[in-house]
Amino acid sequence: MLKVRSGDLDKMALLFHRHHRPLYGFLFHMTRQKEASEDMLQNVFYRMLRSRHTFTGEGDFKTWMYFIARNVIKDHVKKTSRDPGFHDMSELAGKIGADVRTDEQVERKLEIKALQQALGCLSPDSREVLILSRFQELRHEEIARVLDISVGAVKVRIHRAINQLKELYLSSEREMK
């Protein structure tokens, strides 16, 4: 990124190649909107190009990228005045597809579906911290830099989020017993 900053804009293609898949995953898990996630993905790279001079090189590129991605999501939510938790029902993964045949596969798909529903119930803050930790595999220190909070606060948020998720998910299991 430092090379991009000093004017070698073609190096951005390298960064895109390396990071666009996980970044798209983050945008999708946060909003559950496929098309909007692709627009936001392009927007994040566009903003990084435009504000390349603000990249100091002190923190690493990944945390800077997620920091910008969060702002892009915020703008998207503001524009569509829609909480990312209110996803389209058709976007719920875990549909019973042709590849699912045995009872165990169906059960597994349903468990995942219920978990996704539970994840959608969490507040955006809780959902975000879980996604960064679980799906993006960021360390606590990295999450702290992305969210601009202390490492201690990150730990508290993850702990609270996982407990909320557990409560919701296990409540559906208890009901079935």
Added chain:
Amino acid sequence: MKCGFDKELLTAWLNDQLTGEERASVDTHVAGCEDCRRELENSRRIWGLMDDIPSPEPPAGTLVRFNAMLDTYKDSVAADERAPGVWRKLRQLFILQPGFAVAYSLLLIVAGLGLGHWLGGSGGTAAAGGADKQQLAALTTQVSEMRELMMKSLLQNPSASERIKGISYTSEITKVDKSVIEALLTTLNDDPNVNVRLMTLEALTHYASNPAVRAGLVESIGQQESPLVQAAMADVMLNLQEKNAIKPLRKLLQQKNLNALVRNKVEAAIARLI
């Protein structure tokens, strides 16, 4: 009795964020504490299950769009260095917006589709095509009727997996009649399995343009007791912009034991529906 062990350590154990010493202390503690062991086991199960939540791949054409954006940006930077101040501002306003790249890609797709339609529509003989079409239509109706029968019979099956398969048949039924809708609404209200109810709700949303489905969904709000289904109901009502749902959603808020997260979600849905 609750133990005083630092529960955040149990969470940090999951995402491998502990020092060797901390990890050892967690392992030693859970070996002797039944409550913490159960808590960690539950968290681990959910943490593991999250691994199976699919992450979709970016759509085809993502790289092409990025390259187009990068080229446009590079051109604009080069032009910027040459252009006087006012032009620079104008270029920033119009050229650099990624929306233009999106609009351009969409225009190309629409033009391609239009051309395909125009070329495809000009060939073939109408008479021969008509007989084939009739046969095909008759066959399609037969298959659809068979699926409807299969669906209704599967919905009565004691196995939840079989009932789910029954619900998945609805997407293949071309003409959904009153009896199918009734069967689905009954499942939504009475099925003992929460996942089956969630799945049924999703299937029903595909027929939301039908007034009977909408009315059935609104009526069903008060009958749902699982937090997940209640939350999904709030989502659906918001997506459908169903104002008739405000009353039953408000009634839901009166329940004292309503899950706090579901309460937030329902309140937000009501606020947006008003």
